[in-house]
Amino acid sequence: MERAGPRPRIADVARAAGVSKTAVSFAFNNPDRLSAETVTRIRDVADRLGYRPNPVARMLAQGQTMTLGVLTPQALAVIFSNPFFALFSEGVAQAAEDLGYELHFISPLHGSLELAIGRAMVDGVVAIGLSADHPEVGQILAAGLPMVLVDSDDLREHSSVVVDDEAGARAAAEHLVGLGHRDILILAVEGPQSAALLPGQPQGVSERRLRGYGAALERAGIALRSDHVIAGRASIEGGADAFQRAWAAGIRPTAILAMSDAMAVGATRAARERGLHIPDDLSVVGFDDIDLAAHVDPPLTTVHQPIREKGAVAARLLLARIAVGTAQRPERVRLATDLVVRASTTRANR
Amino acid sequence: MERAGPRPRIADVARAAGVSKTAVSFAFNNPDRLSAETVTRIRDVADRLGYRPNPVARMLAQGQTMTLGVLTPQALAVIFSNPFFALFSEGVAQAAEDLGYELHFISPLHGSLELAIGRAMVDGVVAIGLSADHPEVGQILAAGLPMVLVDSDDLREHSSVVVDDEAGARAAAEHLVGLGHRDILILAVEGPQSAALLPGQPQGVSERRLRGYGAALERAGIALRSDHVIAGRASIEGGADAFQRAWAAGIRPTAILAMSDAMAVGATRAARERGLHIPDDLSVVGFDDIDLAAHVDPPLTTVHQPIREKGAVAARLLLARIAVGTAQRPERVRLATDLVVRASTTRANR
DNA sequence: TAGTGTCGCTAAACCGGTTTGCTAAACGGT
DNA sequence: ACCGTTTAGCAAACCGGTTTAGCGACACTA
Numbered sequence: 001m002e003r004a005g006p007r008p009r010i011a012d013v014a015r016a017a018g019v020s021k022t023a024v025s026f027a028f029n030n031p032d033r034l035s036a037e038t039v040t041r042i043r044d045v046a047d048r049l050g051y052r053p054n055p056v057a058r059m060l061a062q063g064q065t066m067t068l069g070v071l072t073p074q075a076l077a078v079i080f081s082n083p084f085f086a087l088f089s090e091g092v093a094q095a096a097e098d099l100g101y102e103l104h105f106i107s108p109l110h111g112s113l114e115l116a117i118g119r120a121m122v123d124g125v126v127a128i129g130l131s132a133d134h135p136e137v138g139q140i141l142a143a144g145l146p147m148v149l150v151d152s153d154d155l156r157e158h159s160s161v162v163v164d165d166e167a168g169a170r171a172a173a174e175h176l177v178g179l180g181h182r183d184i185l186i187l188a189v190e191g192p193q194s195a196a197l198l199p200g201q202p203q204g205v206s207e208r209r210l211r212g213y214g215a216a217l218e219r220a221g222i223a224l225r226s227d228h229v230i231a232g233r234a235s236i237e238g239g240a241d242a243f244q245r246a247w248a249a250g251i252r253p254t255a256i257l258a259m260s261d262a263m264a265v266g267a268t269r270a271a272r273e274r275g276l277h278i279p280d281d282l283s284v285v286g287f288d289d290i291d292l293a294a295h296v297d298p299p300l301t302t303v304h305q306p307i308r309e310k311g312a313v314a315a316r317l318l319l320a321r322i323a324v325g326t327a328q329r330p331e332r333v334r335l336a337t338d339l340v341v342r343a344s345t346t347r348a349n350r
Numbered sequence: 351m352e353r354a355g356p357r358p359r360i361a362d363v364a365r366a367a368g369v370s371k372t373a374v375s376f377a378f379n380n381p382d383r384l385s386a387e388t389v390t391r392i393r394d395v396a397d398r399l400g401y402r403p404n405p406v407a408r409m410l411a412q413g414q415t416m417t418l419g420v421l422t423p424q425a426l427a428v429i430f431s432n433p434f435f436a437l438f439s440e441g442v443a444q445a446a447e448d449l450g451y452e453l454h455f456i457s458p459l460h461g462s463l464e465l466a467i468g469r470a471m472v473d474g475v476v477a478i479g480l481s482a483d484h485p486e487v488g489q490i491l492a493a494g495l496p497m498v499l500v501d502s503d504d505l506r507e508h509s510s511v512v513v514d515d516e517a518g519a520r521a522a523a524e525h526l527v528g529l530g531h532r533d534i535l536i537l538a539v540e541g542p543q544s545a546a547l548l549p550g551q552p553q554g555v556s557e558r559r560l561r562g563y564g565a566a567l568e569r570a571g572i573a574l575r576s577d578h579v580i581a582g583r584a585s586i587e588g589g590a591d592a593f594q595r596a597w598a599a600g601i602r603p604t605a606i607l608a609m610s611d612a613m614a615v616g617a618t619r620a621a622r623e624r625g626l627h628i629p630d631d632l633s634v635v636g637f638d639d640i641d642l643a644a645h646v647d648p649p650l651t652t653v654h655q656p657i658r659e660k661g662a663v664a665a666r667l668l669l670a671r672i673a674v675g676t677a678q679r680p681e682r683v684r685l686a687t688d689l690v691v692r693a694s695t696t697r698a699n700r
Numbered sequence: 701t702a703g704t705g706t707c708g709c710t711a712a713a714c715c716g717g718t719t720t721g722c723t724a725a726a727c728g729g730t
Numbered sequence: 731a732c733c734g735t736t737t738a739g740c741a742a743a744c745c746g747g748t749t750t751a752g753c754g755a756c757a758c759t760a
Contacts, residue, residue, distance in 0.1 A: 007494045009746060020710045025748060035708060050494070055471045056415060057746035060406045060715050066469060067454075076443030076453060080436045081641075093426030097459070102469060103426060104417070104454050109447070119416060119452060121405045121471055144357045144400070236645070265645055291431075295586070295615055297647030359716060370740045375718055385738060407716035410745050 008049040017045040028053065059121065068096050068318060069122035071106045071147075072129050073113060079105070082234070083290040084260070084307060085128075088150075091311025092126055099319055117145075124318045126150060126311075131204060146321040148314050151205055159317040159330040161310055165205055168303035168337030169212025169257075172285045175301070175339055176255045177220040180348035181283060184222070185253035186213055186229045187242045187263045209259050209287065228253070232263060239266025247274060254282065254348045261286035261293045261302055268296070268344070283345035299342035306335050358399040367395040378403065409471065418446050418668060419472035421456045421497075422479050423463060429455070432584070433640040434610070434657060435478075438500075441661025442476055449669055467495075474668045476500060476661075481554060496671040500664050501555050509667040509680040511660055515555055518653035518687030519562025519607075522635045525651070525689055526605045527570040530698035531633060534572070535603035536563055536579045537592050537613045559609050559637065578603070582613060589616025597624060604632065604698045611636035611643045611652055618646070618694070633695035649692035656685050 014021045019042060026033045027042035034042075045051075059065045070092060072079055079085045089103070096103055106125065109116040113134070117125075124146035131152060153160035176184055189206045214224045228251065232242030239262060246253075247270075256271075258264035264286030268278050276282045278298060286293055286302035293300040313333050321328065364371045369392060376383045377392035384392075395401075409415045420442060422429055429435045439453070446453055456475065459466040463484070467475075474496035481502060503510035526534055539556045564574045578601065582592030589612060596603075597620075608614035614636035618628050626632045628648060636643055636652035643650040663683050671678065 010748095011746080021747080022710060022749080023708090026709085029748075033708075038708080052468060052494075054410075054746055055469050056406060056410045057715090058748075059471065060404075060410050060717085061746080061748040063715070065406060065471070067471075076447055077440045080440040080443060083433070083436075086430045086433075086436045090427045090430040093430060093455075097426055097457075100459055102454065102456065102459070102466065104452065105443075106452065107447075109450055109452070116452065118402060119405050121409065121415070121417075144402075236641075269645075291586070292642060292645070295619075295642070295646055297645075360718095361716080371717080372719085372740060372742095373738090376739085379718075383738075388738075404716055407745090408718075410747085411716080411718040413745070 007054075008051045010051070010053065013042065013046050013049055013051045016049060017042045056121075065121045065123050066100060067102045067104050067122045068092070068315060069104050069106045069117075069120050069125040071113075071117070071125045071127040073134065074107060074129065076105060076107045079107065083262070083292060084234075084288055087290060087307040088128065088311040091308035091313075092315040093311075094308075095312040095315035095319065101319070124148075124322045126314045126318055128314075144326070146318060146326050148318045148321070150310060150314050153332055157326075157330060159321060159332065161314045161317065161333045161335065163305045163310060163335045164337050165208035165305075166212035166215070168287070168305060168339070169209040170216045171212075171337070171339040172257055172287070172303050173213045173216030174220075175341065175345065176257065176283060176285065177216060177222070179255075179283065179345060181253075181255040182220075182222055182348070183253045184217070184228065184255045184257055185243075185246055185251055186210070186224075187239060187256060187258040187267060188229055188231045189234045189259050189263075190231045190238070206259060213257055227251070234260040234262055236262050236266040236269070239263030239268075240270040241266070243267040243270040255345070256282065256284045258285065259287050261288045261290050261300060264300055264302065264344070265292065265296050268300075279344050279346040280349065283348070285345060289340055293340075294342070298344050301342045301345040302340055303337050304340045305337045310335060357404075358401045360401070360403065363392065363396050363399055363401045366399060367392045406471075415471045415473050416450060417452045417454045417472045418442070418665060419454050419456045419467075419470050419475040421463075421467070421475045421477040423484065424457060424479065426455060426457045429457065433612070433642060434584075434638055437640060437657040438478065438661040441658035441663075442665040443661075444658075445662040445665035445669065451669070474498075474672045476664045476668055478664075494676070496668060496676050498664050498668045498671070500660060503682055507676075507680060509671060509682065511664045511667065511683045511685065513655045513660060513685045514687050515558035515655075516562035516565070518637070518655060518689070519559040520566045521562075521687075521689040522607055522637070522653050523563045523566030524570075525691065525695065526607065526633060526635060527566060527572070529605075529633065529695060531603075531605040532570075532572055532698070533603045534567070534578065534605045534607055535593075535596055535601055536560070536574075537589060537606060537608040537617060538579050538581045539584045539609050539613075540581045540588070556609060563607055577601070584610040584612055586612050586616040586619070589613030589618075590620040591616070593617040593620040605695070606632065606634045608635065609637050611638045611640050611650060614650055614652065614694070615642065615646050618650075629694050629696040630699065633698070635695060639690055643690075644692070648694045651692045651695040652690055653687050654690045655687045660685060 010021050010024050014024045023034060024042055027039045031039045093103055104120060104122050106116050106120045126148055128150040147158050149155055149158050149160040151162055153162050217224050230242045230246045232238040239258060256267050258267055264284050268284050271278060271282050278284060286300045289302045289304035293302050317331055360371050360374050364374045373384060374392055377389045381389045443453055454470060454472050456466050456470045476498055478500040497508050499505055499508050499510040501512055503512050567574050580592045580596045582588040589608060606617050608617055614634050618634050621628060621632050628634060636650045639652045639654035643652045667681055
């Protein structure tokens, strides 16, 4: 590496080494086609000049980017603050790394997902929290980018990974019912538009979980009262806020079913501020089983879903489609959920 | 969008619309240079064909990728499991988004950071946890990619963002000393090689914090005994493990200074398993003040550092350098830290 | 001595866009 | 009727690599 100035191009190296561009390219990508001395000479010159092949040009010529896109309808900033998403990305990263792929996060640019997708230099996309009704996406990605859907399987032509939300929710509700609870508050993830925010879709995650809760309650002869379903943001604050709204509305449950661990933690905090003791006065069940869940006070009873694995499976399905082509028929994977009982739930005492 | 098959190229659209490639390009990027009807006609044809300009080609022609790289020496998978990193990324994302930039995570590919950097299609790089002695990097990035360093400022020609680790650490130690503690165990982040793992460098984060601890203890007339400094991974398990090793070695401190919140939480758990009560039998201080810290039991006394802001500032410095050119003289920003006293520390009782 | 491979390297086409420079037609003013 | 400006659109060069087809030199076979 020597003089500053504009970055050297392959032609500069070729000239300096007294060979053709082809030779320089071969020296890096196909050394067998050159004599050993020529290769070392070219490499030396390249080093001296500080030459680094322009990755963009290389990918254009090769027609592949070795990059996977992770597509979400939320802003990047909110994504990273979501431990669920971090765990998911971890899974994707793991699988991508194994095959030498890099990761590129795609999220609305100036509010437009379409714009962001248009810009993204990726070989394929893992879409999470995306609903089929997202108009832009369906149409854009139909234009030929391999994609796998997570937490939604209503796009026929794409692979997908889902989790058995309904069974998990049912198990959670049955657990509470089994402990004698009959007055249960449900903290749902916010509205139709923002349902897409968490892993969600129009008939999405929230609905599936709600269906699970409802089924269990119904079987126990408990009506699912709509005023006992409160929606909020899927965050600690959102959970605290939702609980406060319910409380203000005069609702006094003996247990809470929260659709996310963060909301459960928030509700716990808010309940304590009202003087309630968890779990004696109020049992709380979360959903997802993020790392936090085991370490809060009290350790949270929650529905475990294999988030990391979900990401890894999604990435592997995508890589498979990239490798064999979109023509292949898509795969659909469903992973299990299970209830993890910790210390935030106990027998109802009224 | 119509037939499947290979994705349509700009030439296909041009042919179908009966215009030149130039016209198609203008229709998207420079509509003013065409008549309104022509623009709509071209756009219609493009829609019908499902045309999406190839982003790679576009960036090659334009010479910029509108993408920021986030460079770390750790594997992607471990990064995302680190809440510190998530918060940091959130800050970077925020700033990048504002200017319409996307994010691309660069981490060792098959163990080689160099390889990964060579592949990365980015306009600049935010490097975190990178030491100046990282040979590859210095040399590669010297080859012309704008870069800003985080938690390290020993590369003269690059901008940097650091945090006042030493002052934060001193405040933490003074807090404990003020509570009467004299037998203090320090949980450090693991060894020289892996020091780079967390935000760290050879004379890096760990060393700076250790210096802060040491300074405060010394002023109180307490010797910093090297067997009271135990290193471990910067995770909950790493913290638990480090505490157990110290305990097994017969060390019985009245307080712990941990260099990360995760380690503090792990140590807390391990101490409890030994029957200790926190904070009465053992005070614990963390570092970083991640979200978790306020919600664990007991709420953790810790040194707050503006992680999110660190990311945002780093991104803004980088964007500035991309905009004005690397010629400009680099900026160096130092952000403050401060001690947040919660419930995990109390007066020494022996 | 001619024929057949193999080796080492190169010229030119190609990837799929953007951008520059130019031309022909339409327009406006006098 | 004439000339100077716009306007609308095109051809070709360019971005910086990779890859194909092929060429000359040399060695080996027949």
